[in-house]
């Protein structure tokens with residue numbers, strides 16, 4: 001088991017510098033354009049694919065880094081480049097993780113390559129869980145999956161919302177209710193293969209930030225998928241449902257199992273690392289500006305009022321990274337999240353990104369408020385981190401309930 005360390009090894013440094021080069025030379029120059037266009041930056045994803053940054057192999061390598069620092073390091077560098085473009089690059093990973101977590105080896109081998117495509121013909125994938133009436137409250141999900149035994153097909157009906165890459169994805173992973181009596185334990189995940197009739201894109205959202213990332217509704221109308229598209233297979237689902245029914249009978253209710261919570265705890269630090277990347281980017285712009293902008297005959301950083309803000313910004317960013325790295329190390333080495341350390345890292349890092357990007361605008365004064373400088377975009381982008389993958393309020397709820405030893409519903 002790897003000891004916790006703050007020293008990146010030579011391989012990690014090499015990967016970090018390579019990612020940083022791509023972020024600096026390819027993502028940064030394209031950031032403002034794709035933010036204005038509010039479109040998926042296909043040419044940038046293709047560039048990433050050509051050099052191996054947009055591929056399952058690369059993320060798998062980082063995921064299996066025994067120190068646990070591979071994924072946070074990757075997220076920080078890409079989101080330091082630009083959050084909207086970075087989400088377009090890593091968004092497919094959300095769906096891929098859904099398949100890896102629940103699918104059979106055959107399903108992983110069949111669908112993951114179709115999610116990424118190849119460098120000449122890149123594809124993206126979408127993970128569709130949220131619904132108009134089921135955001136934080138996942139158990140309120142209504143999209144139904146009904147088994148047609150005669151044809152060995154599942155029939156999906158419902159409307160998903162806020163899906164990253166929804167409607168433009170080659171492969172959609174859709175979470176649906178198979179047994180409404182069981183709340184969130186009655187859910188299952190399905191692959192919807194490319195060009196399946198009945199799946200369509202609903203409204204595409206015009207967003208406050210991360211505008212280069214496509215977010216849309218996904219409408220499912222009598223979508224028929226083969227039995228083989230149920231992730232994990234029917235036998236495993238039947239077994240799981242039978243266990244849940246037994247527990248419900250015994251008064252187990254709809255409590256989220258520890259295993260499910262552990263998965264969230266393990267994935268949340270990755271979002272924290274994205275937030276650290278955006279915060280660091282804004283801090284660096286503000287620091288440079290404060291050293292060169294002169295007012296009253298001296299650089300504005302000579303004023304304590306400005307210098308102390310920068311000191312606080314940097315301190316918060318470093319603290320956020322430490323929480324993220326700790327939680328990622330715990331996830332990789334199998335340490336139990338007894339105090340919801342994964343949620344802590346996401347909570348603190350996301351709030352840090354919002355605060356620090358706002359401070360950066362203040363330090364740049366009027367320039368900070370314009371689109372001539374990137375901190376305005378970074379501040380808009382940063383607002384997402386306190387919302388997706390569980391809002392800040394939900395993180396606090398999870399932390400508080402974990403500390404109190406109370407069940408998490």
Ligand SMILES: Cc1cc2nc3c(=O)[nH]c(=O)nc-3n(C[C@H](O)[C@H](O)[C@H](O)COP(=O)(O)OP(=O)(O)OC[C@H]3O[C@@H](n4cnc5c(N)ncnc54)[C@H](O)[C@@H]3O)c2cc1C
Nearest residue numbers: 127128129130135136162163164215387388389390391393
């Ligand atoms: C850009 C973007 C991309 C996204 N990508 C995806 C994706 O790819 N796939 C996907 O499935 N989903 C995605 N989401 C959805 C995202 O995960 C949800 O927006 C999030 O879970 C919050 O749900 P909601 O928006 O319905 O807010 P709500 O759950 O309605 O919450 C509204 C407010 O009430 C608060 N609140 C709710 N319940 C409680 C409580 N018990 N205690 C205290 N406060 C509470 C919340 O914290 C929030 O402040 C995305 C969202 C956005 C904006």
